[in-house]
Amino acid sequence: MARVGLTTERVVEAAADLADEVGFENVTVSALARQFGVKDASLYSHVKNVQDLRSRIALLAAGEMIDRIATAVAGRAGKDALVAFAGAYREYALERPGRYRATHTQQDPAVIAGSTTYLRTAEVTYGMLRAYGLSEPDLTDAVRLLRSTFHGYCNLEAIGGFGAPRDVQRSWERALDALHVALENWPRTKEDDDE
Secondary structure, X not given: OOOOOOOHHHHHHHHHHHHHHHOHHHOOHHHHHHHHOOOHHHHOOOOOOHHHHHHHHHHHHHHHHHHHHHHHHOOOOHHHHHHHHHHHHHHHHHHOHHHHHHOOOOOOHHHHHOOHHHHHHHHHHHHHHHOOOOOOOHHHHHHHHHHHXXXXXXXXXXXXXXXXXXXXXXXXXXXXXXXXXXXXXXXXXXXXXXX
16 A cells, blocks of 8 residues: 555656766666665555656656746757756756656657657757748757767866866857857758759
8 A cells, every 4th residue: 555645756856856866877776775774665556666766857857857848948049048948958967867867768669759748848949940041851960969068068077078168158159159150050951952
């Protein structure tokens, strides 16, 4: 029988908090049960197993992150939207490291297909990029460029990987300037001209 007061939402939220404290890879049902002062079995009425728990953390985190990003970009376009999007992304990554790590785990395609969170993430991201006049396949290429740039920068910043005396914030701003120029001047390919 489930312990009174435990809900799936409460269990997942606590697991996400634990991920921020000890690292996403260290979240287990046993560690979470210890936090609640219950036996592992008490949590299995709320989550199937550790993979289900981690998948739920990823969904929670993706939802929190896109909510933050959507709020930041609302009413903006072009460079203003790009800077707001990137800023909200970076803040979330640095403030919620375990949750952020969860957003970069491989998910079951069925979970993604059935998730309004992942659909909203695509809508907000592609919507911001459409203001640059991009369409497929360039939209997908641009998303991959932004994601890899933001992710790489945030990961390096989180581990203190920028050793040069240059201000990290100033480098971030210059990187966004460069991305804006790249998006405004997206290269045309032979494939584009043939369409």
